[in-house]
Amino acid sequence: MTDADLAARLLDGDVRALARTIRMVEDRDGAVEEVIRQVRGRVGSAWVSGITGPPGSGKSTLTDQLIQRWRTAGHTVGVIAVDPSSPFTGGAILGDRVRMQRHATDRGVFIRSMAARGHLGGLASAAREAVRLLDASGRQRVLLETVGVGQSELEVMQIADTTIVVTTPVTGDAVQILKAGILEIADIFVVNKADLPGAAKVYRDLRDLVRQTKAHDAWPPPVIMASAAKGDGVDELAGEIERHRELISNNGELDARRRRRVEAEVEAIVVERAAERARTALRQGTMGAALDGDLRDVDPYALAERILNGHPPGA
Amino acid sequence: MTDADLAARLLDGDVRALARTIRMVEDRDGAVEEVIRQVRGRVGSAWVSGITGPPGSGKSTLTDQLIQRWRTAGHTVGVIAVDPSSPFTGGAILGDRVRMQRHATDRGVFIRSMAARGHLGGLASAAREAVRLLDASGRQRVLLETVGVGQSELEVMQIADTTIVVTTPVTGDAVQILKAGILEIADIFVVNKADLPGAAKVYRDLRDLVRQTKAHDAWPPPVIMASAAKGDGVDELAGEIERHRELISNNGELDARRRRRVEAEVEAIVVERAAERARTALRQGTMGAALDGDLRDVDPYALAERILNGHPPGA
Numbered sequence: 051m052t053d054a055d056l057a058a059r060l061l062d063g064d065v066r067a068l069a070r071t072i073r074m075v076e077d078r079d080g081a082v083e084e085v086i087r088q089v090r091g092r093v094g095s096a097w098v099s100g101i102t103g104p105p106g107s108g109k110s111t112l113t114d115q116l117i118q119r120w121r122t123a124g125h126t127v128g129v130i131a132v133d134p135s136s137p138f139t140g141g142a143i144l145g146d147r148v149r150m151q152r153h154a155t156d157r158g159v160f161i162r163s164m165a166a167r168g169h170l171g172g173l174a175s176a177a178r179e180a181v182r183l184l185d186a187s188g189r190q191r192v193l194l195e196t197v198g199v200g201q202s203e204l205e206v207m208q209i210a211d212t213t214i215v216v217t218t219p220v221t222g223d224a225v226q227i228l229k230a231g232i233l234e235i236a237d238i239f240v241v242n243k244a245d246l247p248g249a250a251k252v253y254r255d256l257r258d259l260v261r262q263t264k265a266h267d268a269w270p271p272p273v274i275m276a277s278a279a280k281g282d283g284v285d286e287l288a289g290e291i292e293r294h295r296e297l298i299s300n301n302g303e304l305d306a307r308r309r310r311r312v313e314a315e316v317e318a319i320v321v322e323r324a325a326e327r328a329r330t331a332l333r334q335g336t337m338g339a340a341l342d343g344d345l346r347d348v349d350p351y352a353l354a355e356r357i358l359n360g361h362p363p364g365a
Numbered sequence: 366m367t368d369a370d371l372a373a374r375l376l377d378g379d380v381r382a383l384a385r386t387i388r389m390v391e392d393r394d395g396a397v398e399e400v401i402r403q404v405r406g407r408v409g410s411a412w413v414s415g416i417t418g419p420p421g422s423g424k425s426t427l428t429d430q431l432i433q434r435w436r437t438a439g440h441t442v443g444v445i446a447v448d449p450s451s452p453f454t455g456g457a458i459l460g461d462r463v464r465m466q467r468h469a470t471d472r473g474v475f476i477r478s479m480a481a482r483g484h485l486g487g488l489a490s491a492a493r494e495a496v497r498l499l500d501a502s503g504r505q506r507v508l509l510e511t512v513g514v515g516q517s518e519l520e521v522m523q524i525a526d527t528t529i530v531v532t533t534p535v536t537g538d539a540v541q542i543l544k545a546g547i548l549e550i551a552d553i554f555v556v557n558k559a560d561l562p563g564a565a566k567v568y569r570d571l572r573d574l575v576r577q578t579k580a581h582d583a584w585p586p587p588v589i590m591a592s593a594a595k596g597d598g599v600d601e602l603a604g605e606i607e608r609h610r611e612l613i614s615n616n617g618e619l620d621a622r623r624r625r626r627v628e629a630e631v632e633a634i635v636v637e638r639a640a641e642r643a644r645t646a647l648r649q650g651t652m653g654a655a656l657d658g659d660l661r662d663v664d665p666y667a668l669a670e671r672i673l674n675g676h677p678p679g680a
Binding site: 090315320321324327353 | 398402405406407408409623624627628630631632634635636638639640642643647656660661662663664665666668669670672673
């Protein structure tokens with residue numbers, strides 16, 4: 051199929067076209083930009099939830115339960131599982147394979163995992179494009195799953211409309227998990243494995259933290275007790291996602307978030323291309339030659355300005 | 366004093382001019398660029414050693430001992446202590462204050478610490494400029510000290526001509542410490558606190574690692590047993606730094622490293638300015654207005670290209 055076919059078939063919900071374009075994103079195939087350009091006007095209907103938390107907190111099981119709820123409600127579903135810390139190459143599946151098997155025959159569920167290849171900024175970009183393709187292909191509920199709560203996970207979570215942070219009594223106290231900007235991005239907290247000792251304390255700590263810091267927000271993040279393995283708390287989670295969706299769709303917050311996301315995306319593209327332009331310029335032509343002589347004669351600021359201003363690669 | 370005076374006095378070795386220009390770097394005072402431009406031709410005589418290792422490995426004590434050796438040998442010394450993980454603002458002093466007191470009356474020793482303010486890339490840039498100013502002011506031996514062995518420390522270490530990695534029997538086994546690219550950047554290993562149990566094993570592990578991976582290099586990194594608190598091993602360390610200096614000054618490696626450093630610096634400036642340009646452009650004028658309408662009509666790639674090509678801030 052040609053790229054034009056690809057865009058048309060993607061918009062038609064064709065699963066093979068979806069798989070192929072997401073693979074193109076992973077392979078950094080430049081041709082996907084044109085596909086995305088063609089489908090862009092049809093993007094924005096999917097509700098994108100992000101789910102993050104430490105390893106072992108039960109994100110995969112929660113994801114699996116959410117998929118079932120959404121399918122029961124008649125929604126089509128797309129899942130992108132992202133593991134910034136994993137060095138293995140794409141194609142492999144994060145988390146439990148049971149989940150894959152259960153939904154393997156359901157064409158209403160599309161699951162793809164992405165691992166860190168190249169630098170981390172690239173992974174966030176790839177996840178953003180994959181989510182956009184799922185959206186264009188008509189997936190009504192998209193879930194973005196990451197492992198861990200580090201800087202790169204935060205970057206990935208910025209793609210989500212609703213961010214779910216999962217913790218457990220096992221994986222440490224609330225405050226520990228809430229370091230590094232997690233409180234700022236969380237829209238919903240889930241205390242999973244709520245039948246384990248200590249769950250009530252984690253719940254109270256989180257609820258107090260929300261009260262202390264977010265009580266006057268339009269959306270003080272709810273804290274949900276869950277036991278995903280038994281399905282407990284999942285209906286409440288699905289309900290809170292829809293409540294959050296209703297609220298921010300109507301109070302201007304969604305528009306503000308999406309605008310910030312586009313700004314961040316444009317900035318990321320500018321930075322990536324500027325860096326590429328610098329690397330290319332410094333290895334060839336007059337810019338490269340500037341470094342062949344006495345380096346003390348080189349003014350890095352002036353050279354940087356020349357590269358930025360009107361000296362595209364090869365000029 | 367005017368900026369022209371500042372440059373002249375800096376080149377003259379004036380300590381107040383040095384302190385003031387380094388403070389300008391910390392404060393991101395744009396006027397320092399002009400000073401650096403004026404002194405650039407006089408940079409390149411200082412030998413810059415970087416010293417890194419986990420907290421508690423005795424870097425400060427080693428630094429103190431090296432300062433003494435260098436002063437005894439008649440060299441002037443500059444030290445920049447960088448702590449990327451510390452949130453406190455500048456001016457405070459990393460490590461032991463005893464060291465400061467000991468050298469407080471010696472105008473041949475200039476010590477300044479820098480903490481992370483703003484983003485990490487900015488700290489590496491600030492450290493690079495500070496080292497350059499120390500160099501221009503005639504400091505013959507410059508030491509760059511960082512805590513930890515994370516990504517930001519690696520960035521800072523790229524400024525050094527000779528990189529010293531300190532480990533101890535206490536701070537964990539060699540392999541653990543050598544994760545994340547440390548082996549690639551180390552020119553000299555120091556096993557400090559060599560009188561503690563386990564030191565011999567750490568020494569053997571490191572030596573074996575060097576033999577396995579660097580045996581055929583022009584400079585297989587030496588492994589030095591030291592007990593900095595007693596002064597043991599410090600003469601050997603100072604000697605190896607000079608040996609490394611001799612070798613790479615004469616075999617082309619120093620020129621290659623310095624060229625790579627300038628390339629990295631130019632790329633960093635390009636990236637920083639491109640990001641700034643993007644942020645400015647997106648908040649005003651036609652670029653900002655492009656985000657006021659339906660975001661589905663926005664092509665981030667096209668917008669990024671427009672920002673990169675001939676749309677400077679304010680245009």
